[in-house]
Amino acid sequence: MTERRTTLLATVALLAMTACWGSTFFLIKDLLDRVPTLDFLAVRFAIAGVVMVLVAPRAVLRLSPASRRNALVLGGVYGVAQILQTAGLAHTAASVSGFITGMYVVLTPLLAALLLRSRISGATWAAVALATAGLGVLTLDGLSLGYGEAITLVSAVLYALHIVGLGAWSNAREALGMSIVQLLVIAVVCVVATAPDGIVLPPTPADWLSVVYMALFAGALALIGQTWAQAHLAPTRTAIIMSMEPVFAAFFAVVLGGESVTGRMVAGGLMVLAAMLLVETLPRRKVEGEVQHLVV
Numbered sequence: 521m522t523e524r525r526t527t528l529l530a531t532v533a534l535l536a537m538t539a540c541w542g543s544t545f546f547l548i549k550d551l552l553d554r555v556p557t558l559d560f561l562a563v564r565f566a567i568a569g570v571v572m573v574l575v576a577p578r579a580v581l582r583l584s585p586a587s588r589r590n591a592l593v594l595g596g597v598y599g600v601a602q603i604l605q606t607a608g609l610a611h612t613a614a615s616v617s618g619f620i621t622g623m624y625v626v627l628t629p630l631l632a633a634l635l636l637r638s639r640i641s642g643a644t645w646a647a648v649a650l651a652t653a654g655l656g657v658l659t660l661d662g663l664s665l666g667y668g669e670a671i672t673l674v675s676a677v678l679y680a681l682h683i684v685g686l687g688a689w690s691n692a693r694e695a696l697g698m699s700i701v702q703l704l705v706i707a708v709v710c711v712v713a714t715a716p717d718g719i720v721l722p723p724t725p726a727d728w729l730s731v732v733y734m735a736l737f738a739g740a741l742a743l744i745g746q747t748w749a750q751a752h753l754a755p756t757r758t759a760i761i762m763s764m765e766p767v768f769a770a771f772f773a774v775v776l777g778g779e780s781v782t783g784r785m786v787a788g789g790l791m792v793l794a795a796m797l798l799v800e801t802l803p804r805r806k807v808e809g810e811v812q813h814l815v816v
Contacts, residue, residue, distance in 0.1 A: 530749040531800065534761045537742040537749075542768025544738045546777035547730045555722055557606045558714035563721065564731055565599075565707035568739035572700045579697035590689040591698040594682055595705025601678035602706065603713050604671045611668025618766055620672040622655040627680035628759035636688055636755075644756055644799060651763040651795035658766050658788025680759070686747055687755035695748035702743060760799045767792050 551560060573580065583591070609617050625648055632638040690698060711719070722728045750758055767789040773779040 526752055530752040531761065533745045534749040534753065534758060535764065537745040538762050538765045539768045540738045540742050542765050542770075543772045543776075544734050545769040546773050546779075547734065549777075551722070551727055551730055554724075554727060555720050556714070557609070558603065558710060559720040560722075560731065561602055561606070562707065562710040562714050562719060564735045564739055565703055565710055567732060567735035568743075569700065569703035569707045571736060572696075572703060572740050576696055576700065579694075580700050581697075583694055583697040583701070587689070587691075587694045587698055588701060590685070591701035592705055594685050594689070594698070595702035596709060597678050597685065598682045598702060599706040599709030601675045601682065602710065604675035604678070608668045608672030608675065611666065612672060616660065616669065617672050618659040619655055620669055621676050621679065622659070622763060622766065623652070623673065623676045624680040624683065625651045625655070625759045625763045627677055628683050629756040631677075631680050631684045632687070632755045635684060638754070638756070640756055644760075647760050647795045647799040648756065650798065651760050651792050654788045654791025654793075654795060655763060655766060656788070657784055657791060658770065683750070683758050683762075684755045686750040687753070687758065690747050690751045692748055692751045695751065696744055699740070699744040699747045702747075703740060757799050761796055763792050764796055 548560070555563075580588075605617065605621055608620075612620075629638070629640045629644065629648055633640055722731050746758075753761075770779075770785050770789060774781055774785075
């Protein structure tokens with residue numbers, strides 16, 4: 521019973537984190553009119569990393585050497601994924617970028633099966649297919665393959681690797697320390713990428729408030745929640761739950777951003793929601809059998 525409660529709590533934490541990410545889309549859309557994307561990412565993750573070091577400095581010191589190395593790798597993978605996704609946005613439509621990035625839902629079970637020798641059930645594959653179709657209905661207006669799409673696909677592979685890596689290396693006891701190291705590495709990667717042209721800071725107090733919210737809640741707390749949750753959830757299950765992000769983004773865009781509800785928005789959102797509910801109602805022995813942690 522305790523294990524099932526922990527699994528449920530991990531699912532709720534991951535869903536809350538995904539909702540938090542979704543709440544930032546309409547804020548980012550407005551902010552990027554005044555602050556370049558890479559500069560925004562550098563400032564956001566620098567604030568998140570520094571604040572968490574000040575709040576819990578001993579969490580990093582308590583990490584084992586292996587966990588510290590793993591967190592460095594995971595932070596580097598995530599940081600490069602952020603940069604590639606951003607670069608891809610300059611060469612492709614936002615809707616296409618969102619769909620291709622969401623392909624980590626498909627790539628995660630493939631990589632988990634390849635790297636972790638995880639056994640993925642047929643029902644789980646059905647949930648993956650349903651979530652992918654829902655993402656397509658929700659975000660896709662057209663698709664052509666070019667440079668922007670190619671590097672965005674690489675970012676999706678890296679996001680999937682990050683999910684698989686967290687599933688293999690995370691543990692609840694070291695979740696905080698691993699999250700702080702990842703945040704710092706992501707900040708360094710983004711600063712290095714944008715520093716040659718100088719860093720543009722948010723120009724108004726309202727912009728700073730948005731950045732701080734995204735740094736602390738959608739950045740630091742969200743990554744801590746993901747790292748802890750993935751100590752208890754399979755990578756494939758994690759990816760399907762995280763595919764709710766564009767659904768939450770659409771919800772907040774309607775409720776807070778003033779956008780109109782469309783039939784595609786409703787249909788795609790219901791398909792992704794159905795995929796998440798499907799994987800949550802699978803027999804626990806099948807789902808939990810996918811969880812495999814590596815000791816390095």
